[in-house]
Amino acid sequence: MGVRMLWPSPVNRVATLNLGGEPMPVDKPLNFVVLVGSLRRGSFNAAIARALPGLAPSDVAIVPLGSVGEFPLFNQDVEAQGFPSAVVAMGEAIAEADGVIIVTPEYNYSVPGVLKNAIDWLSRLLTKPFAGKPVAIQSASPGIFGGVRAQHHLRQTLVFLDARALAQPEVMIPQAHNKVDANTGELTDATTRDFIAKQLQAFAAFARR
Amino acid sequence: MGVRMLWPSPVNRVATLNLGGEPMPVDKPLNFVVLVGSLRRGSFNAAIARALPGLAPSDVAIVPLGSVGEFPLFNQDVEAQGFPSAVVAMGEAIAEADGVIIVTPEYNYSVPGVLKNAIDWLSRLLTKPFAGKPVAIQSASPGIFGGVRAQHHLRQTLVFLDARALAQPEVMIPQAHNKVDANTGELTDATTRDFIAKQLQAFAAFARR
């Protein structure tokens, strides 16, 4: 396989001041977390998620959330006995973050069941971690539509969660197999990298409102 | 709880002939299978699913599929090692049936992750059990919209699967807690029972085309 699943360490990206005089007005540093909608080891979407820290503005840190694969299938009877610790932990990480980036494939013209299952669990937490939370969406697929149908279904769910979903720019990445290096698992396509960087910049401004 | 989760035994519902003379033309008996989108023991949707055999036309047998709770979270790496037996079994049951009835709650304005996860697995089978298969949808919720948003997302998925989805009549059951007996788990609301019976009749005609 050869796909590296390691994340770059979340560098401390605080904005710098010019020391000689008045401090320049600086933007508040932001911490975003990333949720990946696929469990496949060589997932294109996981590859894109790993590229995000390197594409973010300098005052934006991006760290991965845990895997949706650690959640059991949602069952209200299970919930009644207490939330699984993976759900609680992810809920806290989202609650503390300045924004969530969801990077997901499309399965059968909609959101993957594994991702929706994670959101179903998270939505039950009394802390309501998505309420008012800025959310950006990215999707990649080997096909020509880049997951666009999954994005719109996901947006409908985000309305219920009262999340603040970024509208434009949207990131749909078609033919992802041509944009991720099969050996290194790196997002190598320059156009895609630029486009993602633009969305992250817009998302940072959106999250600061 | 007191909710009975047992299904009525699938009675042999063959159409009868009038023996004294020419056989009356009879419809081909149909076998439908039911997929439930919730794992909760006292699920309203499971209650509705259990009521279906008693509401079907006399020449239509309706039997439950296995639980979507028996499926692991979908992961293409797991699939590469072989399909879980629960997936294979459900795929075969659907392939052999004359139609599928999906009875599901709505979670977060969409299809429950657990149901979507099951469909994601089933969609990967080489036998493509949903292709050309007649499908009817029912949904129940304690709220006032009865799961209508989940139905439309589910329909979009069914387009990819090339299923033949019944359009009208639709069955959305709002305020399901007032229509299912909390002690017996029986669907007691007469109006709802009538409406479901009408859909099953239309679905039988649809499946026979």
Place this chain on the structure above:
Amino acid sequence: MGVRMLWPSPVNRVATLNLGGEPMPVDKPLNFVVLVGSLRRGSFNAAIARALPGLAPSDVAIVPLGSVGEFPLFNQDVEAQGFPSAVVAMGEAIAEADGVIIVTPEYNYSVPGVLKNAIDWLSRLLTKPFAGKPVAIQSASPGIFGGVRAQHHLRQTLVFLDARALAQPEVMIPQAHNKVDANTGELTDATTRDFIAKQLQAFAAFARR
């Protein structure tokens, strides 16, 4: 008919200061405009739109936009000869407003063609009046679902327009014929009025971000 189509005059709703000492911090007064998705004279949605100024917070003025009935059918060849004046005027009114409230029925499980046609025209203006604009949605129908399906289709369009759509609270008004006085065209249902007032309050806070 007896339905009054007149709008209450948009009262000057400036926030007041307490004169005895330091000025209290006051919210910026807001001007919202309302777009109605139905042309019917006795439209329930028009009735709701007329009720909005009386339900708004004291520092929020709400005025109607022109009728979508003044727009021709969208045709890019017509556009090439110049935008119709009704389109230009509505585009300017939206651009100058602090937010747009869209009040619409649902036709055939989606946005009415007449409303979508108006949006199609407005979307072509170089000024992009919806970009970044706060938008709230309300829908009313005589049925039990209150237009919920139209709202989600409308939200998908708003993603393209890069509008800032309010998520919660949502206003869906089922059985609208029981909530609007058939003689006076007034929205009389107290629960509905309260709920709309709550959305307008949330929308004002949303628009001020």
Place this chain on the structure above:
Amino acid sequence: MGVRMLWPSPVNRVATLNLGGEPMPVDKPLNFVVLVGSLRRGSFNAAIARALPGLAPSDVAIVPLGSVGEFPLFNQDVEAQGFPSAVVAMGEAIAEADGVIIVTPEYNYSVPGVLKNAIDWLSRLLTKPFAGKPVAIQSASPGIFGGVRAQHHLRQTLVFLDARALAQPEVMIPQAHNKVDANTGELTDATTRDFIAKQLQAFAAFARR
């Protein structure tokens, strides 16, 4: 412009018999009608619609419906005074046809208002011309998604209308400007022509069920 808007005359495409012996079983000849969702003279979708008769199986005739531009904006008060003759005529043509092919662009991530307005009118006819009617969808756009979002919104409307919508194969035509000859208005792209021919073949089989 040079775009020919003329339709090829609907040739009489009856299936032939082999005269020397037993008649071969022949499929019932079918008559499909085409509805175009754009009013632009040089519309790519109109170009595709014009190509359909030449791509249909030999026993399938395809003729255009009138233009959605002949319909007024839908208004229930106008309807109360009688249906416009263009609406009545199109409703009759659909009712008599064996199937409807809708060829449409996507405007603002949804169905064009002009097309939706036509459907809104047609849906009000007491004859319910779409009920049970086979419908196939095609969409073209200059962008990379080929109108896929409009198709799913249209499908939701078709559920209300109780139409029998063909699921697969779907026809989305991205970058339509590269596939239609700008001078002749002819659909020249061979791959697209083949794909449409395949859908028409599947649609004929679907309509014959």
